Amino acid sequence: MESSPEKAALAGDTIAREFAGILSAGTVFRRAEPLAKHTTLRVGGPVDYYIEPADEMDLAKVLDFCRRRGISFFILGRGSNLLVRDLGFRGAAVCLAQPVFAKIAAAGDQLVCGAGARLKAVALEAKRAELGGLEFLEGIPGSVGGALRMNAGAMGAATFDAIDRVRVMDFCGHVAVLTPSEMAVSYRQCGTLKESVALEAVFRGSRADRAEIEARMISFSKKRWASQPSAPSAGCIFKNPASVPAGRLVEELGLKGLRCGGARVSDEHGNFVVNDGGATAADILELIGMVKEKARQARGIELEIEVEIIGE
Ligand code: EPU
Numbered sequence: 001m002e003s004s005p006e007k008a009a010l011a012g013d014t015i016a017r018e019f020a021g022i023l024s025a026g027t028v029f030r031r032a033e034p035l036a037k038h039t040t041l042r043v044g045g046p047v048d049y050y051i052e053p054a055d056e057m058d059l060a061k062v063l064d065f066c067r068r069r070g071i072s073f074f075i076l077g078r079g080s081n082l083l084v085r086d087l088g089f090r091g092a093a094v095c096l097a098q099p100v101f102a103k104i105a106a107a108g109d110q111l112v113c114g115a116g117a118r119l120k121a122v123a124l125e126a127k128r129a130e131l132g133g134l135e136f137l138e139g140i141p142g143s144v145g146g147a148l149r150m151n152a153g154a155m156g157a158a159t160f161d162a163i164d165r166v167r168v169m170d171f172c173g174h175v176a177v178l179t180p181s182e183m184a185v186s187y188r189q190c191g192t193l194k195e196s197v198a199l200e201a202v203f204r205g206s207r208a209d210r211a212e213i214e215a216r217m218i219s220f221s222k223k224r225w226a227s228q229p230s231a232p233s234a235g236c237i238f239k240n241p242a243s244v245p246a247g248r249l250v251e252e253l254g255l256k257g258l259r260c261g262g263a264r265v266s267d268e269h270g271n272f273v274v275n276d277g278g279a280t281a282a283d284i285l286e287l288i289g290m291v292k293e294k295a296r297q298a299r300g301i302e303l304e305i306e307v308e309i310i311g312e
Contacts, residue, residue, distance in 0.1 A: 012048060015069065019049065022061050026054030028098070035084040035093065035311070038076055040141060042232045043281045044084025044311060049092040055100055056199060060173030062094055063197070067171055074310055075197050077146030078118070081234055085311035086281045094197075096145060101199070106131070110164060111203040115145030119152075122203065123217065132208025134162055135216040139224045141235070144201050149193040150306075151185055155220050160185045164204045168196040175199065188239055188306055229266040231274035237288060238271055238303040246303060247271035253294050260287035281311070 012031065019029055033050035036042050049071075053059040066073045072091030076082070096102075101116030106129035113122050123138035136155040140147060147159040148166060160180045169175050184191025238246040250256065250270030258265045262279030265287065266272035273284055288305065295301045 015071065016049065018069075019051070019062075019065065022065060023051075023058050024054050026098070027058045027062075028052035033093070035076075035079070035088060038093070038095070039079035039082050039084055039234070040232055041079075041083060041234045041279075041281075041284065042275050043086070043279055043284065044082075045086050045088025045281075047089040047091070047093040050095070051092055052095050052097045054098060056169065056175070059094070059096070059197065059199075060169060062092070063169070063171050064173050066092055075145065075149070077143040077149070078141065080141040081146060081150055081152070081307050083234055083281060083284060083307050083309045085285075085309070087312045089311040096143070096197075096199075109205055109207065111205065113144045113201050113203060115143065115148070115198045115200060117144045118142075119144065119147055126203070126205050127210060127213045127217065129205075130208060130210050130213070131205025132213050132216075133157075133205045134203055135213060135220055137162075138217050139221055145198045148198045148201055149190055150308075151188055151190050153188070155223070158187075160190070162203050162205070164202040166198055166202070167200040168192065168198055170196040227269055229268040229272050229274050231266070231276065233266065233272045233274045234307045236269075236271040236306055237273050237291075239306045240271075241301050241303065243301065245271070249295060249299065249301065249303075250291060253291075253298055255291055255294060258287065258290065260284075260290065263287045265291065285309070 030050045032046040034046050035044035051062055053062055073094055076093040076095040096116035101114040103114045104117050104125045105112045111126055119137040119140045119142055123134055126134040136157040140152050140154050151158050151160050163180050165177050165179050167177050240246050247270040255265050256267050256270050261283030262276045263283040264274055264276050266274050273287055292303050295303045
């Protein structure tokens with residue numbers, strides 16, 4: 001009788017062949033791709049199928065195939081807000097990493113940006129086009145799609161504050177253009193993008209002098225370097241509770257520097273957990289659990305995790 005790993009391998013071969021049958025040659029398809037390579041925390045086991053669609057048509061085919069075959073999938077951005085468990089993810093990671101999804105074009109007071117574009121590139125293009133109000137995107141280490149999905153923010157602003165409209169594809173492959181009020185947006189989340197994929201966003205800026213924009217970007221960047229760690233992390237681990245910023249709370253609880261294996265609560269900012277080199281996802285999760293427990297016991301505060309946690 002075949003053992004179950006052998007059966008799983010055979011099923012994997014069949015699915016891989018079927019994927020190959022529907023996708024164009026430009027689509028990147030890999031099996032057992034280590035997700036540690038694709039997350040800023042540098043941890044996480046392999047995903048069964050790693051796919052970079054060549055275009056929107058192939059993306060629609062991937063989504064449709066996963067739905068029909070009951071294959072779990074997730075959309076992978078730059079992995080900067082993602083914690084993948086050590087055994088990886090059974091299913092597919094779909095990543096809009098090909099240049100076709102990363103275009104940025106200025107049009108009047110707007111910037112039309114592909115979901116795969118880096119936020120830093122968006123901020124730089126806004127500066128070039130003399131559009132103010134998008135400087136806060138400069139230091140967020142993510143893609144446009146990820147920033148929309150998390151309604152990522154920095155320096156007192158959040159992504160959707162600057163969004164005019166978003167083109168999305170639902171998991172059946174249908175495309176629609178939505179305004180923020182139609183997208184169930186709140187602090188650090190966007191409900192619509194749990195059930196669809198952002199393809200392109202139109203950011204809104206306001207006319208500003210390039211030197212003024214540059215000065216704001218420099219001051220944001222200085223503030224960030226002074227208060228946040230440069231070691232591998234996933235940004236802020238917790239959402240800020242209403243009563244106190246999570247970073248300050250962790251500091252007040254004396255938890256900075258607390259360690260679990262290769263994971264450590266940052267000394268620079270209490271809401272960051274950094275990977276000191278050899279951390280596993282299990283180390284990081286245990287450390288997060290310790291911080292949560294202490295906040296609950298000492299202050300009665302239920303810290304809510306901001307980063308996305310997936311895998312087994
Ligand atoms: N603070 C401390 N000790 C610390 C960290 C912070 O006392 O270790 C204090 C600060 O002095 C400040 C307050 O807590 O008075 C808030 O800190 P900070 O200005 O660093 O902002 P934050 O609320 O901790 C938010 C975002 C960050 C973003 C920064 C910068 C959240 C959860 N985090 O952090 O976003 O970079 O503002 O604008 O809203 C992320 O979402 O992943 C992220 C990094």
